[in-house]
Amino acid sequence: MQDSEVYDKLTGIFRDVFDDDSLTARPDLSADQVDEWDSLSHIRLMLTVERAFNIKFSAGEIGKLKNVGDLVHLIEAKQ
Numbered sequence: 001m002q003d004s005e006v007y008d009k010l011t012g013i014f015r016d017v018f019d020d021d022s023l024t025a026r027p028d029l030s031a032d033q034v035d036e037w038d039s040l041s042h043i044r045l046m047l048t049v050e051r052a053f054n055i056k057f058s059a060g061e062i063g064k065l066k067n068v069g070d071l072v073h074l075i076e077a078k079q
Contacts, residue, residue: 001079006072013052017045027069055079 010025018036023029031037037045046062049055049071055078065071 001076003072003076006075007068009052010049010068010072013045013048017041017048025068025072027067027072029068030066049075053079 007025011023014023014025014034015021018034018041020034020036023034031042046057050057053075055075057074057078061074065074
């Protein structure tokens with residue numbers, strides 16, 4: 001799967017999880033830039049991403065994520 005395909009899929013997930021059609025997944029996007037991104041929505045986001053890409057993350061992997069770019073790299077490494 002190409003980077004652009006991963007970002008497109010993540011954009012749909014982000015819009016659904018955060019109920020905001022203006023969100024676009026981009027490498028520098030982080031939790032502090034999205035008002036609705038709190039600890040509960042973060043869990044929901046990670047579970048949704050795992051299901052969408054048919055992968056599993058460890059707590060340590062999730063804890064190291066700084067932005068969406070890191071998430072994309074992790075997704076690609078898992079596929």
